[in-house]
Amino acid sequence: GYAKPDVGRGVRQGVSEVIYGAGKTAAQIAGIMRELVRSGQERVIVTRLDPQKSDELRSLLMAQSLQMVTGYRYHALARMGTWGEPAAPGGHGYVLVACAGTSDLYCAEEAALTATMLGSEVRRAYDVGVAGIHRLLAQADLIQRASVIVAVAGMEGALASVIGGLAACPVIACPTSVGYGASLGGVSALLSMLNSCASGVSVVNIDNGFGAGYQASLINHVGR
Amino acid sequence: GYAKPDVGRGVRQGVSEVIYGAGKTAAQIAGIMRELVRSGQERVIVTRLDPQKSDELRSLLMAQSLQMVTGYRYHALARMGTWGEPAAPGGHGYVLVACAGTSDLYCAEEAALTATMLGSEVRRAYDVGVAGIHRLLAQADLIQRASVIVAVAGMEGALASVIGGLAACPVIACPTSVGYGASLGGVSALLSMLNSCASGVSVVNIDNGFGAGYQASLINHVGR
Amino acid sequence: GYAKPDVGRGVRQGVSEVIYGAGKTAAQIAGIMRELVRSGQERVIVTRLDPQKSDELRSLLMAQSLQMVTGYRYHALARMGTWGEPAAPGGHGYVLVACAGTSDLYCAEEAALTATMLGSEVRRAYDVGVAGIHRLLAQADLIQRASVIVAVAGMEGALASVIGGLAACPVIACPTSVGYGASLGGVSALLSMLNSCASGVSVVNIDNGFGAGYQASLINHVGR
Amino acid sequence: GYAKPDVGRGVRQGVSEVIYGAGKTAAQIAGIMRELVRSGQERVIVTRLDPQKSDELRSLLMAQSLQMVTGYRYHALARMGTWGEPAAPGGHGYVLVACAGTSDLYCAEEAALTATMLGSEVRRAYDVGVAGIHRLLAQADLIQRASVIVAVAGMEGALASVIGGLAACPVIACPTSVGYGASLGGVSALLSMLNSCASGVSVVNIDNGFGAGYQASLINHVGR
Amino acid sequence: GYAKPDVGRGVRQGVSEVIYGAGKTAAQIAGIMRELVRSGQERVIVTRLDPQKSDELRSLLMAQSLQMVTGYRYHALARMGTWGEPAAPGGHGYVLVACAGTSDLYCAEEAALTATMLGSEVRRAYDVGVAGIHRLLAQADLIQRASVIVAVAGMEGALASVIGGLAACPVIACPTSVGYGASLGGVSALLSMLNSCASGVSVVNIDNGFGAGYQASLINHVGR
Amino acid sequence: GYAKPDVGRGVRQGVSEVIYGAGKTAAQIAGIMRELVRSGQERVIVTRLDPQKSDELRSLLMAQSLQMVTGYRYHALARMGTWGEPAAPGGHGYVLVACAGTSDLYCAEEAALTATMLGSEVRRAYDVGVAGIHRLLAQADLIQRASVIVAVAGMEGALASVIGGLAACPVIACPTSVGYGASLGGVSALLSMLNSCASGVSVVNIDNGFGAGYQASLINHVGR
Amino acid sequence: GYAKPDVGRGVRQGVSEVIYGAGKTAAQIAGIMRELVRSGQERVIVTRLDPQKSDELRSLLMAQSLQMVTGYRYHALARMGTWGEPAAPGGHGYVLVACAGTSDLYCAEEAALTATMLGSEVRRAYDVGVAGIHRLLAQADLIQRASVIVAVAGMEGALASVIGGLAACPVIACPTSVGYGASLGGVSALLSMLNSCASGVSVVNIDNGFGAGYQASLINHVGR
Amino acid sequence: GYAKPDVGRGVRQGVSEVIYGAGKTAAQIAGIMRELVRSGQERVIVTRLDPQKSDELRSLLMAQSLQMVTGYRYHALARMGTWGEPAAPGGHGYVLVACAGTSDLYCAEEAALTATMLGSEVRRAYDVGVAGIHRLLAQADLIQRASVIVAVAGMEGALASVIGGLAACPVIACPTSVGYGASLGGVSALLSMLNSCASGVSVVNIDNGFGAGYQASLINHVGR
Ligand SMILES: Nc1ncnc2c1ncn2[C@@H]1O[C@H](COP(=O)(O)O)[C@@H](O)[C@H]1O
Ligand SMILES: Nc1ncnc2c1ncn2[C@@H]1O[C@H](COP(=O)(O)O)[C@@H](O)[C@H]1O
Ligand SMILES: Nc1ncnc2c1ncn2[C@@H]1O[C@H](COP(=O)(O)O)[C@@H](O)[C@H]1O
Ligand SMILES: Nc1ncnc2c1ncn2[C@@H]1O[C@H](COP(=O)(O)O)[C@@H](O)[C@H]1O
Ligand SMILES: [Mg+2]
Ligand SMILES: [Mg+2]
Ligand SMILES: [Mg+2]
Ligand SMILES: [Mg+2]
Ligand SMILES: [Mg+2]
Ligand SMILES: [Mg+2]
Ligand SMILES: [Mg+2]
Numbered sequence A, B, C, D, E, F, G, H: 001g002y003a004k005p006d007v008g009r010g011v012r013q014g015v016s017e018v019i020y021g022a023g024k025t026a027a028q029i030a031g032i033m034r035e036l037v038r039s040g041q042e043r044v045i046v047t048r049l050d051p052q053k054s055d056e057l058r059s060l061l062m063a064q065s066l067q068m069v070t071g072y073r074y075h076a077l078a079r080m081g082t083w084g085e086p087a088a089p090g091g092h093g094y095v096l097v098a099c100a101g102t103s104d105l106y107c108a109e110e111a112a113l114t115a116t117m118l119g120s121e122v123r124r125a126y127d128v129g130v131a132g133i134h135r136l137l138a139q140a141d142l143i144q145r146a147s148v149i150v151a152v153a154g155m156e157g158a159l160a161s162v163i164g165g166l167a168a169c170p171v172i173a174c175p176t177s178v179g180y181g182a183s184l185g186g187v188s189a190l191l192s193m194l195n196s197c198a199s200g201v202s203v204v205n206i207d208n209g210f211g212a213g214y215q216a217s218l219i220n221h222v223g224r
């Protein structure tokens, strides 16, 4: 077929192939999953998968084999499907995923689940936006002992800077499209994070929780 | 001449005319100042005035009269010239001017001096950017007892949100053009402030310390 | 749960917690409302609530208790739900809410209702856009005697500047997304208001009637 | 040479060729002027000409002939050079050129001089920005009796809308680059004018006083 | 009610009130129409009216009176409703409405119908885009004898410049949102038209056929 | 050293290495030129070279050898330096370089000289902007018989569409930064060209005459 | 009718008329197709045609004549309809269409089918995005022997640069709207391609597979 | 004074304070350096320091003490000043700094020197832009064995994606402002990097070599 799944990447990059579910049919996804599992991958991640498509996918996996369907799990909040168990935790410490508001959860969970699947212990600090700074300061300990932090926020994205100033470890900032008007679909948060006056902050694309979790887990395994 | 200085505004708006010095010659400024003083204004503010133009202006005021030149003062950091004494403080409390970094001082001082001239007591909390949040928290008392706060910051502009969350009073956020690359000449800080997740924050134009100080002083006098 | 409602904010910021309804289910909103009331808040505001979700919310409040449902009210034009009575008016004077056209009413009413709930007397001057300046001038008295003014406008947003020139009090400008083409979803009005040549104008996010009403009421209570 | 001056345009468009001086040397301008005069044009306009280049140009015209140099005149405020007398006024009425602040004069004068050269009677209403609306209303008569109006303004560009609402004739709005920060080099004023809620307003490029004056004069001669 | 229809505008601006139908219910439109007719207006224009809302409006007018419903007419291509007959043609000559492609017809017809209602003779030159320049040149005569031209185009908007070069009369350029990708919803065409290298071109908002037709008719009546 | 000149590219891409002179010192350029010539290249092109740097470069080449300095030539209008003779013309036909105004010459000449050096016969049609369409139509023959056309224009960039409609061959559109205000440094022309309604038009970066000439010459040699 | 199909273009531009299906009804398309075939065109292309509209179109062609309906074919992936057989291949060599991911197929196929219809042999290299560079390098031979290459990619659009560096022939880069967040609907890929550091790359509009295929086929026939 | 150097940060963040030299005088920098050294910091970094200011700074340090001036070193390419020796290398492996062209060296060196000072072994792969992919592939080994990579590139910024695909470790992408026209001062490269289709890539601000080197070194020390 047209698609050339990159089955060697698990080896070359240390982690397995990930399927971007947004523009694909359930049938296409099922096909790629089978090919990946056949080629020896122990786990598969599908991102941007809505519940309907997941149901369809589950039926198709059922038709493939019992092994395929029993290994499959859907995660509604993170809008992700996974196959296989998370890799055994093997990083330096834990990845902390922090988010500003309850509206950012979809993206924070995408990051958290991705890092978990890739073999990182994950802790969470949710709803700690800077407008009520005491909520964030109450987590200072959790922040200072992390190996790497994912900071997820929409609107003005100030969370990344404040966490960046509190933490000694690398911070991966992930802007979300949460907001309206001058939030410009997440561009304001993105710009804010790129201009962070704190050192040790780098940024991924708007709503790219997957990318943030992936990078965080890579960092958590550096030198391993 | 072409200019129509609005001598009635001192009455109508409660404060005197302000001269935007950027596109004007020293001679034009001197002329408008004389007209304003003649019409009975007790004080004059000139913004965006560089040192050279101020020197020239001083010579021209000297040529006008002793009264004109002795009343004149230049404020290098704020890049402003003033004539006459500040109005007697008459607001509800004090205006707090906070800024994120030393690079934002030009704008913070423009706000502080404007509010002072318009009859507000002004206090300052400078270099309290969010990347070292303890510096800001050390000022919590000063923040919580203010009548109105001007928050000046460039780069990611997160200061406004954090102060907005700590304060009970109105916050006037003033973005600066400090930064580079994705700061887009202050647009990132501006967007960040407009999207503040804290309530009680409103925003003025990039580098408009004058406008922020003016609005803060108006607020400090509401109901007076 | 994930959400950390900030029950102390009523004290710290002088006003009670506000629920942003846009991304939340009726069940989530009902849950937060109960928690806020239990913690002693006397009134609750829910913004960006459409009629269907409000109906659902009402049923859920009914199931909670009689007190919860009888205290609840829906405001269609403002797209807001409120629980409890408005705080007793205690500001310096009245908040004037002005808007340019009938299409801006949704946002103007959000501002007006917010300020009312927070204990400000509110007056209205609607459909006074600058293209027929006599309609605005007919309200000159109302404008000049206000304690603070909220100016709501879409398209070119010129209303804020003209009101800013007429008024002696602080003006909070609120751009709306009303318009098409080069209005860029409210960005034109926003930029226009930020560049206002009138002093004493500060700006909130596009369509943020809530923020404008909140800031106006804070200002109306400065020093109280 | 490379340039192909369009000597037939005087006939085809009813007005003579205009030289955009910005990217050209004095020698190039002098050459094109000679060619235009030789081909029978009675007047020539050079825009965006700074004083130095004008001096140089005058010397070159002197070297060409007495007729060339005596017909030449430089207009510092409008930054324009003209050769020949203005066409005899032949329009329906007068073109009113209005501008918001003294900083906009360069552009207003470019419009006024262009319309004058093309045979329109021109009247001026300068420094009538909307922040002090009484200054504008004092000119209501002049506005209502005009044949066509050029409205020149920077910053928020609200002047066009207010004039558009007062006038019965076509309004040509010309944004200027006056302002800073969120004025985005005139883009804010431009957007504001394009979104004008008044009917009968059309817009030219930022700082294009020439284009505004040209269009106004064309309109003033419609049907002639 | 909230709306303040400006019944004096027919006199002050020489033309009657126009209703922007986009954000209004059929009931609101019917109410404003009745008020306008009662106050003596001879004709009413409703823009941005879709067929369903027009049907509803017709029923409501029927309920008002026979006079109201018989005077009403819907124009599908222009998405407009009109009440009353067009004003008797009284301009200097004809308004030419030109458009680039068949996709631009909705906007061209809005301009044409507006100008007709306001008492201008209108001629049309449709599907004359510049990619097949002979189609446009075939209309050279129609172009050169017009009193004023409306040039409607999306995509790259080059039509305005080419017509501007051919015509001796004022050209009102109206960009449309036709296109995709880098057309940016009409912004490309808008920018193109604002930068036209032809003189005598001014521009209205994207898809603002109404504004273009209104301005064209005003121009056609200058001095009348 | 740090630079890795790609001496194999002459073979791999069929044309020799080109030096982007903008950010380099004369010494760096002289060094790279020597390396290229030593490795057997028969000609070298340096773009974006100002006269001063060229003079310095000439002195350095003189110090290298007689062969280096005698092969060197500076082209002021195109702001380019060349070493060696143009490749012998070997394309299918001629490359036509057209430009809209005399201000675009710097870019048109960069394209023309590049194509010449790469072995294409080049013809020119300059100052044929669309505002005076007869100047362009007068070149119809030259346009219709070309193998490939480079269309260079700033401001509204309409030239590319009109030529695209007249020509049967591929058109490479090159926007220039000529213009002001809403030309946005060439972005308007760029967008206009990307949205061309004519088929057979592709676009290069703003002011990238080199890229346009290179692509045109490649096309002229396709299949050779 | 309003539409003026350009039946002479087949001759003037060497290829037949193409119908942009997006804003047209099936009836309009059927009408234009008949007119084109009647005027002697041997093939017709309809772009941006969704399956439903194609079904409707087929019925209408059936009603026209047997010849019309039997010549018609729908291509789901490319979202195109064609009538008649592809022109006999007559170019210098083959057009290679490469795309980065499976999500870009719709656009790649539009390019491939267009070039095929216009008489070019087409080869494909799909799913060769740069993140797994070995997939692209595996096609080096196919790349180096092509006459012209169409490089289709969304997201960061890096494919065009890498192919541009590998190929000796002209590359037509076609950005797609595939991506989210900071991909800005394809603008990021577009900008990336315009800034390509490889020579011999020119760019068409976002998602304009038709334009890329058309230009590629024109190039493949240069001199024929 | 106004500045509040954060002497505790060396402890809290694991690395010492860094001075942003851009907006500061030599005297201010010298003062902050003294304060930092007195408070016990072993090394100081000053970024964005031009040669003139460095000379001045050296004189001022000389006046302070012998220890201050002998510890000072200026790095012209990186535009940085350092005081004290680099921290002893203590990371997991080496930081690889790669850049696309010689014009990006200023930024690559800023990253390399920062990481060195913070105790990371640094290796370099310069001038490996994707337009000549073999230069990059020749470094495959160096890429695959790195602990973390900084990828510096301007123009289209494709380097980050290609390296991201080759590497197994985290990649910090740093866009530069190198380019012209549609590079938009580095925004194109920035967007390109944010949209990277390779996993394991996060991004810092345009020209922020310091931030990239800092983040890389933090990552290289994770768990240490
Ligand atoms: N720095 C400033 N920024 C914005 N507005 C200013 C500034 N300084 C003065 N103004 C306003 O500009 C007006 C005077 O403008 P002008 O007539 O050009 O001197 C004053 O009434 C102020 O409202
Ligand atoms: N319409 C609104 N626009 C902006 N901020 C709002 C709005 N409604 C509520 N908020 C703010 O959002 C906070 C609550 O957010 P959440 O926790 O997501 O419900 C409140 O404290 C308010 O400050
Ligand atoms: N997908 C497309 N994108 C851009 N231009 C197209 C496309 N399809 C057709 N065209 C062009 O649009 C013209 C026809 O437009 P129309 O007359 O509206 O059907 C053709 O001559 C083509 O040059
Ligand atoms: N080139 C740079 N780009 C971004 N941030 C920097 C740069 N150099 C220093 N910094 C940060 O700026 C802070 C110091 O700012 P300042 O107090 O203004 O000297 C340091 O703690 C660094 O985190
Ligand atoms: Mg940190
Ligand atoms: Mg607050
Ligand atoms: Mg005011
Ligand atoms: Mg009017
Ligand atoms: Mg004309
Ligand atoms: Mg063509
Ligand atoms: Mg190549």
Ligand SMILES: [Mg+2]
Binding pocket: A013, H163, H164, H165, H166, H167, H168, H169, H198, H199, H200
């Ligand atoms: Mg990788």
